[in-house]
Amino acid sequence: MIIVLRPEAPPEAAERLLTRIADAGLKPLHMPGAERVVLGALGDERVLAELALDGDPDVESVKPILAPYKLVSRELQAHDTIVRVGGVPFGGSAFQVVAGPCAVETRDQLRATAEAVKAAGASALRAGAYKPRTSPYGFNGHGPAALDLLRETGDALGLPVITEVMDTADVERVAERADALQIGTRNMQNFSLLRAAGRAGRPVVLKRGMSAKIEELLLAAEYLMASGNDQVILCERGIRTFEPATRNTLDLNAIPYIKLKTHLPVIVDPSHGTGIRELVTPMSLAAAACGADGLLIEVHENPPAAWSDGAQSLYPEQFAALMESLRAVARAVGRTLP
Amino acid sequence: MIIVLRPEAPPEAAERLLTRIADAGLKPLHMPGAERVVLGALGDERVLAELALDGDPDVESVKPILAPYKLVSRELQAHDTIVRVGGVPFGGSAFQVVAGPCAVETRDQLRATAEAVKAAGASALRAGAYKPRTSPYGFNGHGPAALDLLRETGDALGLPVITEVMDTADVERVAERADALQIGTRNMQNFSLLRAAGRAGRPVVLKRGMSAKIEELLLAAEYLMASGNDQVILCERGIRTFEPATRNTLDLNAIPYIKLKTHLPVIVDPSHGTGIRELVTPMSLAAAACGADGLLIEVHENPPAAWSDGAQSLYPEQFAALMESLRAVARAVGRTLP
Amino acid sequence: MIIVLRPEAPPEAAERLLTRIADAGLKPLHMPGAERVVLGALGDERVLAELALDGDPDVESVKPILAPYKLVSRELQAHDTIVRVGGVPFGGSAFQVVAGPCAVETRDQLRATAEAVKAAGASALRAGAYKPRTSPYGFNGHGPAALDLLRETGDALGLPVITEVMDTADVERVAERADALQIGTRNMQNFSLLRAAGRAGRPVVLKRGMSAKIEELLLAAEYLMASGNDQVILCERGIRTFEPATRNTLDLNAIPYIKLKTHLPVIVDPSHGTGIRELVTPMSLAAAACGADGLLIEVHENPPAAWSDGAQSLYPEQFAALMESLRAVARAVGRTLP
Amino acid sequence: MIIVLRPEAPPEAAERLLTRIADAGLKPLHMPGAERVVLGALGDERVLAELALDGDPDVESVKPILAPYKLVSRELQAHDTIVRVGGVPFGGSAFQVVAGPCAVETRDQLRATAEAVKAAGASALRAGAYKPRTSPYGFNGHGPAALDLLRETGDALGLPVITEVMDTADVERVAERADALQIGTRNMQNFSLLRAAGRAGRPVVLKRGMSAKIEELLLAAEYLMASGNDQVILCERGIRTFEPATRNTLDLNAIPYIKLKTHLPVIVDPSHGTGIRELVTPMSLAAAACGADGLLIEVHENPPAAWSDGAQSLYPEQFAALMESLRAVARAVGRTLP
16 A cells, blocks of 8 residues: 655654554555655555555545555656665666676686776676576586675776675675675576575666566565565566577567566666677667666677677677767667766 | 679670579579679579589689578678668668558548658558458458558658558559558468569568567568569567567567568567557667667557557657657667658 | 347247347347257447347347357357368267378379378378468479369268368369368468358368467457358467477367367367477377367378478378277267267 | 497496596496496596597497486486385376375365375375465465474375475475475576485476476486486476466477486476366376376365465365376376376
C-alpha cells in the first residue's frame, strides 16, 4: 500500500502511522517528498485492510501497489534512483561505461586492458575472478588472487571495480575487495545468493536471467531490496531465443519498458548480448539511444589470446572508437559521457 | 561461383564466359565494377566444377559463394544496393521514415494521418488495404477501394505508397496502385507469393517472419531476387519469444548482422516490434543508432478510435516529436533525414 | 451465442429462431442433439444482444461462446467430430497412421514405399507433390505429375491420399486428385489459402505453424470452418524453441490441451517434430499414449537416397516394427489400430 | 580418452596404465567389463597425446570422447546406470513414480498425501522443505522442521524421500534427512551447489533448467559426476517457449535423445511440465511410452487448499487412476510398475 499524507499533516503523523504499520507486523516505509509525505506498507493485504488507514485524519489517500514487485516499483518511488559505485553515479544524466576483460588472466593482461579502457573514458573496471562455466573442465577463474589483482589495479588507476560473485560463501570476501557485486545470468534466481548480496553493503549489478521475463528480473531485484539493499543496477544481457546467428538476442525493448516500471538504473551488456565483436559497437549505440544508463563491455588487450570470450571482446582501439561514437549518440539523447 | 576476370581481359571475354555458363544450364550474372569485371554463376555445383572456369586464360580467380543465399549475399555484391520507392532512395546515406495508419479506414482518416506524417517529415505513406487477421471475424481491410484511396492520397501529398499484399491473385492489382509491395510476417515463407511479387516490377518490403531465423529471411529475399526483382527492402519487426511484456521482441541485433551479410537495405518496424506506444520512440532511436536504413511506423490521427493496433499507434504530435529526436540521432551516426 | 431450446419446444421453433438470426445478419447454426436442440448465432455481439433471444418462450438459455474460436470450440459442440478421408475415419476409437515419403520422387520410389507402409498397416498415404523449400534452389516437387502418380498409387493399393497444397491457384487441382489437402506449417496463417481450402470440398489436414500458439492454430481452423468446411484434422508437428539438439520441439502438451478445447481430431507428425530417425518411434508411442488420433510419418524405401528429409525418414522395417509397438500402446489407452 | 585393453592384457596392465595416467596429472577411470577392460583418462588433450598410450603393448585402441561431457556419456559407459534411492532402483526395467505435495505444509497434510500415494503404488515421496519463489513475499518452505517431518513420514510408510536443496549451506543438513537431493530448475547451473551436492554422498535428482539445452543439462550432470557422485537421475520438467497455454512446454523429445547420449536414468515431471491438472495424466502416459524411467508428480490431499501449485496437483483418486493407466502403458513398452 502507498499511503499519501495530507499536505497539512503534522510531522509526527508519519511517525505515528509508521508505528501502527510496524505494530501490525507489516514492513513500514518512509518516503518524504518535496511536496507530500508518502508512506508504504508491505505485507499481508488483509492485515493492511484491517488497519483502515484511509480513515485516518492525516491520510489523504491509500492506494495498492499493483505490481507484484513493490520496493522496486515506480508506483512506490516515482523519481530515478542513483546508485553510486565507488563514487561513480549510475542512473542520472551521465552515461557510464564499465569495461574490461572477461576474466582476470594475469596482472599484466589486467593492467594493460584497464589502462586502455581508462584512457578511452571508461568509468569503471569489470573482470571475472570467479567464472561460471558450462563445463566442469573449463577455466573457472583465479578466485581470491584475482580479487586482489582487481583491487590493486582499480586503486592504481582510480577505477571502481565490479566483479561477479557466484557463491554465498564468497559474498563477504568479494564485498571486501570490489566496489560492486555482480550477480550473473545463471544466478538471477539463486535466491540464497540474492539474500546474501542484499545484506553485503555493496551495490549490486543484477543481470537478467537468459530466459527470465522482465517481471522476474524485477522480482529478483525486489529480493535484493527486501534484504535491505537499495543500491541495485539492472543489466540486460540478451535472452535465449530460436535465433542461432547471435549468441543471445539482446532485448533492447526491455530498456524503455524497465524504465517505465522501476526507478532503478539499467545498463546493457552488448558483448554477451550479441557474442560477435562486429555487433558490439552498433548495439552499444542503440542501447544509449533507447535510454540505457550505461554499458558493460568486454575489452581485451589481445582478444585472439583471451582465455574466454575472445570472439566478443573488443580490441582497445575499437573500444576507443566506440567511446567517440557513444559521445555523439549520448549527446543526441540528452545524456553525457563523463 | 564468383568469377573474377583478369584486369587485362578483353570486353568480349565476359560475354563469352556468360554464354558458356548459360549453355551449361546455369544462371549467368554480370557485375561490371570500377576496376574489375566480376561474373556469377548459380546452379548445380557439379556442373559448375565441370566448366573448369579457373583454367580460362581471362579468368583470374573462381570462388564459391559460401552463404546459402547467393544474389542477396555481400560475397557477390560488396556495395550497398539502393532501392527507390517512387523516387525515395532506401539504403544510401538518407534515413527514411515510412508512416501511416495500420489500416485504411476512411478517406478522411487516411488523409488526416497522411498530412500529419508528411508535415512531420515522413518519406512515404503506409496503410493496409488487405489486413491479415488471426481471427476470421476481424476487420480484414477494404481491399481494392482502399488501394484507390491510398493512390489518391499519395498522389495528392506527393508521398509514395507502400501496402501489403497477401494473395498471389492480388499482386497485379496492388502493383498497379502502390509504389512498393509489402510481404507480411505471416507470408515470409509463402513461396508462391514471393515468386509472384518477384515478377511484379515493383520494389518489395519483405518483413521477417515472426519466428524466422535471419538466414531464412535472406533466403526468402533470394526467392524475390531469383525471380528477377533486385529491389528488395528487408524489415525487422520483432520475433516471438517467451517474454510476454511486449507484443514481440524487436531483434535489433539483426540490423548490424544483416548489414554484414547482405547489400540490401533494412528497415525496422518498432510498432509491431514492441506493441506498446511508449516504446516506439526509444526503439526508433535505437534502430537509427545501430545502422538501420529507415523505419516503418504506425501513426493514427486518433489512436483510441483505431480499428486495429491502436495501442501501438503514435499520436501525430508524438510522431512529430519522434522525427525531431531522430534527426539528432541520425546525425550522430552520420545519416541524414531528408 | 449458444441458444439451448426448451425440451418441449416444437420443431418449428428452431426454424423460426434460425430465420430471426439470419434476418439480423448473423450466421445461424443448427445442432440438433439427442436430448435437446441447440442453435448457434455468430457475428456482432451487439446485434446478438438486441435480438433478446433469452426472452423467447421456446428458449431455455442463451450462453456466450467464450473462446475466440467458435465453430471449432467444444462449447458449441461437445462431442468429437469424426473426419473421413476417403472412407478412413479420424477422431473415433481407431488410431490412424498416415505414412509415406517426404516427396514423390519417382513412380517406383512411391510405389515401393506405399506398398511397404500398406503392408505394415498404414491407413493412408502421404507424399509431397509441391514442396515448400527454404531456398529457391532446392527441389520443390514434381507438381501435377506427382499428383497423378499419387492418385494412381493410392487407387492401386486402396490407400487414401493426403498431400500438401501451397498455392491458392493449385487448390482445385489438388482437390481433384487427393482425398485430403494438407496445409503446411509455413502456410497456417496464409488466410487466402485457408479460405480457398475451406471451399474445396475435401477434408483438410492443418499443420500447426512452427511458432503458432495453440489458440492461433484453432483460429486458423476456424477460418476453414467459417468457409464451410467442417472436415478439419489438426496436426502438431513441433514448434521452434531454443533447443538445437532436435529439429523442432514436438509439443505433445498440445494434444490433450487441444482435446479439451475442440471437437476436431488431432494427429502428430513426429518426423518433423524431432528430425531424428531414432526419435520417431518413441515419440509416436508417446503421441498415442497422450490421446492423439493418429500419426503422420515419413517413410522412405531407401532413406539415405531420399531427395529430402532422409535423416528423419524411417526404413520400411523400422516402420513395421513401430506399427507393432503402436498396437500395444494404443490398446493400453483404449484405442485400436485398424 | 577411452583406452581399450587387449583381451590378453594381464590384470596388472590396467593398474600400471592408470598410474601413468594419474602421474601425468589426468583423471584415471577404471571400467572393467565382461569381455574387455576399458580405461578412461580425462583432462588436457595435449598431455593425453604426449602419453602416447596407443603405443603401449597392452593397449588395443585409444579413442577420444567426442561429447563435451565425458563421465556422463554413453561413449564412456555403454550400459545403463541404475541409481538406488533408499533401495528403490531407477534406470532398470522398473518404472518408478515419485509423488507428493509441492510443499510440506503440515504434518497431517504430508501424512495424508503420503499415505494416498503409497496406497496407489508410488515408489518414493517428494515434497518441498525449501521452496524457490519468484517473489520474496511468497511462502518459501518450513526448512529444517519440514525435513524432520519428511524423514518421519518416509520412515513410517517405508517410502524413500526426495527433496530440493537450494543453498550450499543446507546440503549437509538435507543429505542427513533425505534419501536423495533434488537440484531445481533455477539452480541447474548453480555450479557451487552442484559441486557441493556432488560431494554429499546421496543420489541427486537434477532438473533441467527451464531454458537449458540438453547438452547443458548433461554438462551440469558432469559437474556432479566430476565431483565424485555417480548416482545422478536427470529430470525433464518443461522448457520455456512462446506458448502461453501451458505453464511450460514439456519436451518429451528430450527423453529418447538423452537415452541415446547418456547411461544415466531420466524421469519426467508432468506437473511443472504442463501446469494444468487435466494434462498431467496424458503426459505421464506419454512419458512412460517414450522411454522415461519414472515420474515426479505433485499430488495433494486437497488441491484447492494447497499453499502452492494447487492447479497442477492431482487429487488422490486421480493419482490412483493414473497409476492404473500407467501399469497398462508401461507393460506395453516392456516396463513394469513395482
